[in-house]
Amino acid sequence: MNIGEIIQQGVVEGVKRLYGAVVSIDQVAISTTRKEFEGDYTVVTFPFARLAGKKPDEIAQELGEYLQREVHEIARFNVVKGFLNLVVSDHFWVRFLESMYQNPQYGQHPAKGEKVMVEYSSPNTNKPLHLGHIRNILLGWSSVQLLQAAGYEVVKVQIVNDRGIAICKSMLAWQLFANGETPEKAGIKSDHLVGKYYVLFEKRFQEEYKNWQQSEAGVQVYAQWQQNEKNLQKANKWVEDEQKKAAEKGNDVAVLELTPDRYFFKEVYKNTYFNEYSSLGKAAKEMLLRWEAGDPDTLALWRQMNNWVYQGFDATYAKLGVTFDKIYYESNTYLLGKDTVDKGLAQGVFYQKEDGSAWIDLTDAKLDHKLLLRSDGTSVYMTQDLGTAQMRYQDFGAKRMVYVVGDEQNYHFQVLFEILKRLGEPYADGLFHLSYGMVDLPTGKMKSREGTVVDADDLIEEVIREARVNSEERANISDLEKAEQEQIIWSIGLAALKFFILKVQPKKRMLFDPKESVDMQGQTGPYVQNAFVRIRSVMRKAAQEPQAASGNYETLESIERELLGQVYAFPSLVATAAEELDPSTIANFCYDLAKNYHRFYHDYSILNAETEGAKAFRLRLSEAIGHTLQFGMALLGIEMPEKM
RNA sequence: GGUCCCGUAGCUCAGCUGGAUAGAGCAGCUGACUUCUAAUCAGCAGGCCACAGGUUCGAAUCCUGUCGGGAUCACCA
Numbered sequence: 001m002n003i004g005e006i007i008q009q010g011v012v013e014g015v016k017r018l019y020g021a022v023v024s025i026d027q028v029a030i031s032t033t034r035k036e037f038e039g040d041y042t043v044v045t046f047p048f049a050r051l052a053g054k055k056p057d058e059i060a061q062e063l064g065e066y067l068q069r070e071v072h073e074i075a076r077f078n079v080v081k082g083f084l085n086l087v088v089s090d091h092f093w094v095r096f097l098e099s100m101y102q103n104p105q106y107g108q109h110p111a112k113g114e115k116v117m118v119e120y121s122s123p124n125t126n127k128p129l130h131l132g133h134i135r136n137i138l139l140g141w142s143s144v145q146l147l148q149a150a151g152y153e154v155v156k157v158q159i160v161n162d163r164g165i166a167i168c169k170s171m172l173a174w175q176l177f178a179n180g181e182t183p184e185k186a187g188i189k190s191d192h193l194v195g196k197y198y199v200l201f202e203k204r205f206q207e208e209y210k211n212w213q214q215s216e217a218g219v220q221v222y223a224q225w226q227q228n229e230k231n232l233q234k235a236n237k238w239v240e241d242e243q244k245k246a247a248e249k250g251n252d253v254a255v256l257e258l259t260p261d262r263y264f265f266k267e268v269y270k271n272t273y274f275n276e277y278s279s280l281g282k283a284a285k286e287m288l289l290r291w292e293a294g295d296p297d298t299l300a301l302w303r304q305m306n307n308w309v310y311q312g313f314d315a316t317y318a319k320l321g322v323t324f325d326k327i328y329y330e331s332n333t334y335l336l337g338k339d340t341v342d343k344g345l346a347q348g349v350f351y352q353k354e355d356g357s358a359w360i361d362l363t364d365a366k367l368d369h370k371l372l373l374r375s376d377g378t379s380v381y382m383t384q385d386l387g388t389a390q391m392r393y394q395d396f397g398a399k400r401m402v403y404v405v406g407d408e409q410n411y412h413f414q415v416l417f418e419i420l421k422r423l424g425e426p427y428a429d430g431l432f433h434l435s436y437g438m439v440d441l442p443t444g445k446m447k448s449r450e451g452t453v454v455d456a457d458d459l460i461e462e463v464i465r466e467a468r469v470n471s472e473e474r475a476n477i478s479d480l481e482k483a484e485q486e487q488i489i490w491s492i493g494l495a496a497l498k499f500f501i502l503k504v505q506p507k508k509r510m511l512f513d514p515k516e517s518v519d520m521q522g523q524t525g526p527y528v529q530n531a532f533v534r535i536r537s538v539m540r541k542a543a544q545e546p547q548a549a550s551g552n553y554e555t556l557e558s559i560e561r562e563l564l565g566q567v568y569a570f571p572s573l574v575a576t577a578a579e580e581l582d583p584s585t586i587a588n589f590c591y592d593l594a595k596n597y598h599r600f601y602h603d604y605s606i607l608n609a610e611t612e613g614a615k616a617f618r619l620r621l622s623e624a625i626g627h628t629l630q631f632g633m634a635l636l637g638i639e640m641p642e643k644m
Numbered sequence: 645g646g647u648c649c650c651g652u653a654g655c656u657c658a659g660c661u662g663g664a665u666a667g668a669g670c671a672g673c674u675g676a677c678u679u680c681u682a683a684u685c686a687g688c689a690g691g692c693c694a695c696a697g698g699u700u701c702g703a704a705u706c707c708u709g710u711c712g713g714g715a716u717c718a719c720c721a
Contacts (some may be wrong), residue, residue: 026661034664044663046701056701082701083664124721164721271720330721357719366647374719381721410648411716437649438714476681492683504657508650509714516656516670520683523657523669530683538680588658591668602676602685622680644683 003088003568004030004041006073011043014066019059021051032565038078038558039085040565046082056082090556093564094617100567101624107574107631109151116147116430117396120404121158121317121324125309126166127195129316129456131439131512132406138501138637139436140404141322142583145635147402150578155396159328159388162306168287170194171301172280173201183308189457191312194305205280209273213265217277221269222261235260238267316456320494321637326395328388334379336387340423341373349422362418370415385416393427400430402581407435407507434581437509439501454514460497466518467493467526477643491639493518495525502636503587523591525638528629531594531601532640535626538606542619551613559600563621566593567628574635583636590632597625 001009008028015023027047033039045060052059057079064077064084075089100106120140123133140156147154174181174197183190212218226232242258265273274281290298317323341358344350350360350372358373372383379387392401403413413433421428441454467489471477477485500517504510520526542549556564570589577585606622609615630640 029663031663037664042664046663049701081664161721166721334721355719368646368717371719376719378719380719384721406715407649408715409721412721414648435649470683474681474683476683500656508657511656513656519670521669522683524683526683527669530681534681534684541680584658588668591658595668598684599686601680602682605680607680643681 002572003073003092006071007041007043007067007086010067010071010074011063014063014070015048015051018062018066019048019052019054021048023048023051032569033085035562037080037083037085038087040088040561041086043084043086044082045084060084088561090554093556093561094553096568097564097617097620097624101620101627104627105631106567106624106627107571108149109571109575111153112151114152114400115155115396115398116152116400116402117155117157117392117398118144118147118402118404119157119159120144121322122160122405123158123313124161124164124166125194125306126170126198128189128191128309128312131441131454131456131459134320134456134459134497135436135439135501135510136404136406137317137320137322138498139434139506139583141320141637142502142586142635143402143404143434143581145637146574146578146581146583146586149574149631149635152400152578155326155398156324157326157328157392158324159330159333161330163291163331163334165284165288166198167302167305168284168291169201170198171298171305172284172287173197173204174305175301177204183311189312189315190308191310191316192455192457194309194312201280201284205274205278208278208280209265209270212273212277213261218265222264225264225268226260231264232260235263238263316460319457319460321639328392330384333388333391334384336391337379337383337385338373338377338387340386340390341383344372344419344423347423349419360419360422362415365418367411367415367418370419372419382412382416382419385412386419389416389420389425389427389431393425398430399427400432401427402432402434404434404436407437409433410435432581434506436506439510439512442511442513454512459514459517460494462514463497463518464490464493467496467520470520471644480643488641488644491641492520492526492529492644495529495633495638496520497525498636498638499525499528499587502583503591505584506582525633526644528590528594528633529638529640529644531597532626532629532633533642533644534601535597535622535629536642538619538622539626541607545607549612549616549619551611551616553611553613553617556617557604559596559603560617560621563593563596563600563625566596567624570628570632577635586632586635590629590636593625593629593632597622597629 005025007030008025011028011030012023012025015021029044029047031042031044033042043060043063045056045063048059048063049056054062060079060082064079064086067074067086068077073088073092074086076087078085078087118140120143121129121133121137123129129137144154144156174194177200178197181193183193186193188196213222226235239258239260239262275285287298291302341350344360345352345358350358352358353375355375356377357371357375360370360372362368362370370382371380372386374380389401392398405413410433413431413435417428417431417433420431471485471489471492477488480488496518500519501510501512503523566589573585573589577583604618606618607615609618633640
């Protein structure tokens, strides 16, 4: 039983003894005491006022006396306006510290014997990873660590979208314009080479489209469309909105060509043009058909380009320090799920229209009807996801699955989970969509086709560069081996980046300011690392001393109690964070703990403490905090250097 | 239009299972390195917690509505 529960239990008994009233344990509101008052934990006595027929202050006083007498962990108490502040005995804290300060695994929960699968990253293979993937990857990796710490066995998977029109665009552009260029010849990272041709395809397509817009056919199509009053209104509204946006950002409205026909060609007609008129579009679609037909040359090109992309991805994953246990490829899974549809039809969960298409009616769950199989019998995205879920369950038997996917797919996953539930799948109740908000840039939304993305590799390079500059300025590690220096610089740079992204609640949309992301002071990863480095430095010095400090420590300083309270709360925080899959709580915890430690470190001497007892205590406290910080940051995928 | 998410300091974010005077960081201004690493610490300044109702002894937190921002609602993935 932890101290919070002991207090709650004591209050329940106290209320019963003193007032003859029965309250349940979860009716006892308990929180950590605010800094400005003396105490570790605070009991709110307002809810008992009616039961006891007394004023909160009186109750607090009487309960305080009772607890001090009956619960030996409680040393003293004070009452402020109905709040009962309890001081936990120094003995309790010292004993707690004894029990854990040498445990580097403090925070790890015992094995549950349950398996969880986590799917994350899940990129397309037509271009390199960007900032959005980084948020996904970091959230995924951190979720894996959290679940493991909570005692689950975790399987890490990703599903790679290696087929479809997007990769065909890259392939086609490479075929048409590359003259056999390879990553080696061009001297660029292999996934960036593929991305280069994807962008080139878009560029050429835009040129082609622009020409067509000025052709007779283009002019005519627009003329016809704008005859409809409503269409024109929409277009004008778009122009207005865009102008307003541009003005707010201080962009030059004149260069943006914000006219009604731009709206039409950009927002309305582009897909139709691509599908019906564009020669490039046509060629890409033909390539997709050849791929589906299994044409050997097309497949060979497809394999080559995909391999380039995988090589590049692997390098990026390695830099970020993440791994996968199994990779699924859509080229293998895109036909899956038809069995599931058959099963659903047989069960009467799905229904069929006259044209042969299969559907499910989810209107009673406020989710509308959903297509599961096209009338020609081919799969859609949903079909595929049903099949993959099934396949993964067969592969690993995990009754819980976590999908790390952006929040634009909230609806999709709501539907997917509802369907699996109705099919009565054994894992249906363990499905979780870890939904995260989009990453915005100060300049606006990221669009890969318009080149406004932040590339993952560039970003990592930038943050490492910044770490290097900072490190060289300080010269704290300049006497180390070059390789060791590099390792430290990498850990600092990555800490800055990872912490910056993970400290924000996943479901919130976040603004990514490149300048702030490379900050290494204040509420940042390196700040937390620095607290650890200070601890390690003290430990190294202490280890050199002839005899270990020992002796009793009588009265804890309030900052020491606060630190112990934080460390004490850590394991249950890990459990909650794992249950809610929210790494931000861990990031904020690590920051708060580091902040308090920095303050403690500044205000009190450890090695030159007043007494041997105080010294021994503070060394242990430091070691405990060191372990907690290291374990906590590892949950975020952040390493802690010995020196920095 | 339906559904879902978000709105807290100039900026980026905590706090949200209801509790005391709403917290950090950045940016701005002051100060502290002969001392265990100053990637640190201390201080100043900065708030109708979008708005309006409701529930409650008590609301940033729960409920309803309004406004603002975003996502989504394909025989695309």
